[in-house]
Amino acid sequence: MGYLMLLVLRVVLCVSMFMMFHFACLSSHLCHSQDSSALLHFKTQFIFNPSFFEYSDECSHVYPKMNTWENGTDCCSWMGVTCNSVSGHVIGLDLSCGALVGNMDPNSTLFHLTHLQTLSLAFNSFNYSPLSSQFGRFVSLTHLNLSHCEFIGEIPSQISHLSKLQSLDLSSFYHGLMWEETTLMRLLQNTTYLREIVLDETDMSSIVPTTNPLSFIANLSSTLVTLSLFYTRIRGSLTNDILCLPNLQHLILSKNELSLHLSELSCTTSLSVLDLSNCGIQGPISSSFSNLTYLTSLNLAYNQLNGSIPSSLSNLQHLIHLDLSSNEFSGQIPNVFDRLTNLQSLGLSDNNFQRKLPSSLFALTQLSTLYCSYNEIEGPLPDKVAFLNLTQLYLQGNLLNGTIPEWVLSLKSLRYLDLSNNRFRGHISEITSYSLKYLDMCNNELQGNFPESIFHLVNLTDLCLSSDNWSGIVHFALFSKLQNLEYLYLSGCTSLLLKSETSVNHTFSNLKTLQLLSSNITGWLEFSGKFPNLYYLELSSNSLQGKVPEWIHGMDSLTYLNLSHNNVTLMDHFPWYRLEYLDLSFNSMADDISSFFCNATFLEGINLSHNKFTGIFPQCLVNGSLLKDLDLQMNKLHGTLPDTFPDLLTLNLNGNNFKGLLPKSLSNCSILMDLDLGNNQFEDTFPNWLQYISNLEILVLRGNKLYGQISNLESENIFPNLIIFDISCNNFSGSLPKAYIQNFRAMKIVDDVQSSLSYIGTNWYPSGYDISMVATIKRVSLTFTKIPKAFVIMDLSENKFEGEIPDVIGELHRLKSLNLSYNNLIGPIPHSLGNLTNLESLDLSSNMLDGNIPAELTNLNSLEVLNLSNNHLEGSIPQGKQFDTFSNDSYEGNIGLCGLPLSIQCNNVPLQQCPSSEAKDKFGFGWKPVAIGYACGMVLGIGLGYCVFSIGKPEWLVVLFGGKRTKRRSRGNRRRARTTLFQLFVVM
Structure with a gap:
């Protein structure tokens, strides 16, 4: 009996080992031969080109996934391929961020993979091929991602055949894909399992707004969790029934033309992310927003919302991100932040907020980013704050005054700090925020010496210290300690010494932009620094004399050079190389201009006005030239x-x-x-x-x-x-x-939107190009260095x-x-x-x-x-x-x-x-009508403008002209400036 049992056990063990070996063999050769052949043929249609995606934020890395696809190997082991464990058919294909470049042919063998359940081709380049109707053959698909594939044309109606879809992403580049209303409606009717719809930048402009196209959202399946229609050109009204979808958590409708028709919400909503930025929404904030108590992110930026911020927003105690920037809110920011204890980022920039910042704002221990720039916030900053994790602080373009508190310059986590264009005064204290990458204190009323600690901020990439009251000798060579520095702006130095006290050649390895204005620069001819990557150099209004020195001549990477408003007499033979813009206006140069530029291949802008150049018009400028702007006046x-x-x-x-x-x-x-x-x-x-x-x-x-x-x-x-x-x-x-x-x-x-302080010019260059002109008044020539658009x-x-x-x-x-x-x-x-x-x-x-x-x-x-x-x-x-x-x-x-x-x-x-x-x-009197007014007025106006730019808004000017100032606006702003330049003009 024992022997029999032993024999049975041996048989069972052998069978088990055979079965294990059999299934092991099966599992190592699962791939269906037809699918393997289809994938290998599909591979031959594309090349791997990572340069197409090197600037993509979504693809921080690209992967040559198809490099692992080799004939004779199991396709189920290939990167990006998933197979059914029983049938061996390919059911999943993920080639996202694969840097594939080529045409998507309607006859592609990709469409032979009829068992696919998940397919992602996101972030590849299919050379603006039409989106093939063959995608409708994948009737088993639950997840389809064709975002940013450079498909173009009308979205085929066959896309609505994918009735099992749970996730669909067709996000496009620049409205390359277009919807017909019937196709979209049929898709939404047939796909009853959808949880995620992302159709960003597809074109829905053909959908007629008479019946409110957004109403289809309210009729979607109750399973919907995410809906993103960023910049689809859809128009309509946002109503209560949309926000009341039972499972909707993420609703993104930004950059469309919408209106709000909300009453008090009576439903229980699960919405956590709501983005209605840049939708043209007008009026005050609806009180219904305060009932969206599960919100973690609310973005209402870039609209025309007005009035004040309702205190009921404090009900949104789960908020992590709140952005109300670029609206028309006014009054004082309410003191409601004591209940918003989870807030990490807050955007209030570019409104008309006034008076002081509320005290509860400075008690937010989780806050990491604060944008409150370009308002009319006044008063000093508090002496103490509760910020523990603040990384970004933007307060530029306000009326803040007093001294800069020590905490501002000692936050250990702070990386970006912008206090420019305010009225801060006094000295800069020692800076111990060693994580700083961006520091802008330009155009305040600061004075004294630069603190020695500035030269210890080794992580700095951007530094702006322009003012009118710096004292002492500034040794420019010290900035070479900041080897990560890319952008440096200085002005108003009593003495800026370029020449080094030693014979050491200082190298500014990463510096790209250098602007030294309105300073008493000494030693510019003897300076021996090296700038291997500098492309922008501006040394205007510094009383520089003599010829352009060798260290400037040696900048092979230079594309922009501005030496205007000096006393430069000689350019010598400049090695133009890549130079695209040259401004030598208002100097004392008397060269023969005839062949001055003949080795300048890439120059697009030339301003040599108000010099003493002689000769005939340089013929070489018009022979195969890239020239766009040429000013040789006077x-x-x-x-x-x-x-x-x-x-x-x-x-x-x-x-x-x-x-x-x-x-x-x-x-x-x-x-x-x-x-x-x-x-x-x-x-x-x-x-x-x-x-x-x-x-x-x-x-x-x-x-x-x-x-x-x-x-x-x-x-x-x-x-x-x-x-x-x-x-x-x-x-x-x-x-x-x-x-x-x-x-x-x-x-x-x-x-209706005329900015009195905007000027006629072009934007071909990093700092723009202001058009100037000369007018003759009573036989006297007057120079207008800028021409207002009015x-x-x-x-x-x-x-x-x-x-x-x-x-x-x-x-x-x-x-x-x-x-x-x-x-x-x-x-x-x-x-x-x-x-x-x-x-x-x-x-x-x-x-x-x-x-x-x-x-x-x-x-x-x-x-x-x-x-x-x-x-x-x-x-x-x-x-x-x-x-x-x-x-x-x-x-x-x-x-x-x-x-x-x-x-x-x-x-x-x-x-x-x-x-x-x-x-x-x-x-x-020639141009007496406006020119006399502009003659004195422009001098006064530009002078006042320079004062405002340099030192903030003077109080006497506020009193004189009503206290409203023209604010520098962010991109997309459409407001009228508050004052007209003509109010500054006087008549002789």
Whole structure:
């Protein structure tokens, strides 16, 4: 019996070992041969190219997964492949972040894998292939991720066949995938198990908003947990039934056009993440938000929400992230943070918050990020805080004052600190926040010496210390201790010593941007530092003299060089290499410009204005050039202009001695924005061939020898964006160019969002490019280094125009200045000029105008300068409003005028002889209307602006102009600036 039992046991053991071996063999060769073949063929259609994804945030690493796919091996062991343990069919394929590049063919063998249950091809590049209808064959799929695959075109209707889907991600690049309404609705009806829908940046704009497309969300399955429709262009209303879906936890609708129609929520909601940022939502915060008590993240940034923050938000005690930035909230930030003890990040930037920060804010022990920049927060910071984990603190662009507390500079975890553009004063204390990477204290009222501890912050990558009151000697070489430093901005140093006290060559290994402004720089010629990676160098306004030193010449990586507003006399032979922008304006350079740039291959912007350059226009600039902006105004150049020009944005040659014909090749500059050829010796007719350059905003031809009539061309698109039109001081004749005037569309439309401190310029360069111009006032040239966008003028003075003033001028509602003086105009002053309510100056002097002064001109409440002298006007002078401020000079030389301010009473007008021709010379002031105001005003305005930029908002300026300041706005901001630059302008 024992032997029998032993025999049975041996048989069982052998069978067991056989079965184990059999299944081991099966498990090592599970892959179905057809699936293996399909995968190997699929592999041949693509290449591995990690460079396509090196800047992807989602793929911190890319994996060459298909490198493990080899013929003769089990496909179930391949990276990214999952097989069914019984059948051997491939049921899972994950090639996300695989850096695959190639076309997705509809006949691809991928679609032979009909047993797939999960498929992810996310973050690969399928070369903008259409999204194939063959994906609808995967009827067993529960998870499909095709996000950011560079598919394009209409999403096929067959996608709705995937009825077992639990998770779907079709996120697109730049709306490459488009939905038809029927396809989307059919998908949502058929997929009753969906828990996650992510359709970010797919295009839903074709879905008609009449029935509120968002209503389909409320009809979705009760299983839905996550819905993300970021930037889908869907439009509609967010209602209670959407927020009341029983299992919905994550709802992301940001960057769409939505409205809120919420009443008090009576449901129990599980919503934890709600993102409605950048949706155009208006009005106050709905009280219903306070009932979403499970929220951990609430983002309402970049809307038009107003009013105050309701104290009921303190009910959201689970909040970890709260962002209310870039709205129109006002008043004091309520003291509600004592209940929000879990808060880790808080965004309140770019609103109109005032007064002090609430004390409960500084008691948040978990807070790691605080954004409260660009408001009107005032007062000092508290002496003590409870922050234990703060890593980012952004308070720039406020009215904070007092000294900087020690805790700000001693938080051990702090990495980003921005206190710029406030009113902090006093000395900077020692800094022991050694984790700091970003430190910006620019434009405060700080003074004294830099603390020695700054040079111990070895993790710094960005440092800004511009001010006006630094004292002592700053040894620039010390900054070389900060070997991680990439961006350095300094200004206002009493003495900035570049030359090292030793013979050691200091290397700034990682420095990319260096800006040293308005300091007393010494030793710049002898400096021996090395900057192997510097691409941006600005040393403007430093009284630097002599030639450009060798250490600048040796910067092979330099792309931007600005040495403007110094006394540089010689550039020598600069090795241009990669240089893209050069600004040597306002110096004393007298080189022959003819071959100055001929080895400059990549220059896009050149500003050599206000120097003493000589020679002819450099032909090499226009031969295969990348040039976009060229400013050579106020030099001593001569000769004719070349026949060809590159596609320029700006060209300013004002104040030279160029002659000959205007180059017709400029008509090929399709993006031309600014053309200033004033004050030269050009002799030609009006350049009608420029009329179709739609981007042209500035056209200045004043002070040349141009002649003839300006043709009244029939067109509906003549100079549509022109806002500065100056053809004064020429020999033009005939009638005023009515056809042009009536098409000046940009002069007609008064923008509701005009920032008075925004300037005309381009954004091709790291710091932008400000357009400048020279205006002649009373034979005195004045330089405008920046042109406000509100500087809208038309000057046709000192020509030989005749006939009547056309009524259509009264449609140019945006005009600030109109000058038609010193012509041969006849007839009455048009009543339509009374419609120019933005007009600040009007000069119609020295013509032959007759009739009465229209009473409508008294509607011009902004009018500061009026000159109607030396005409044939008659009747009584209108009274009231601005007309009560004008003196006799505005009217003299008109024999028939009477009434104040003249001494002639209207009931007893003596006969007088017609004025002699000598009277025509009595008044002459070029651009007096706006230019006089801008002449003093621009100096004052820019000066005040510089003060605000440099030292914060001065209290006397706050009192003078009402306490509201123009704030620097973040991207996408659409608000009107609070003050107008013209309030700063004065009249001589």
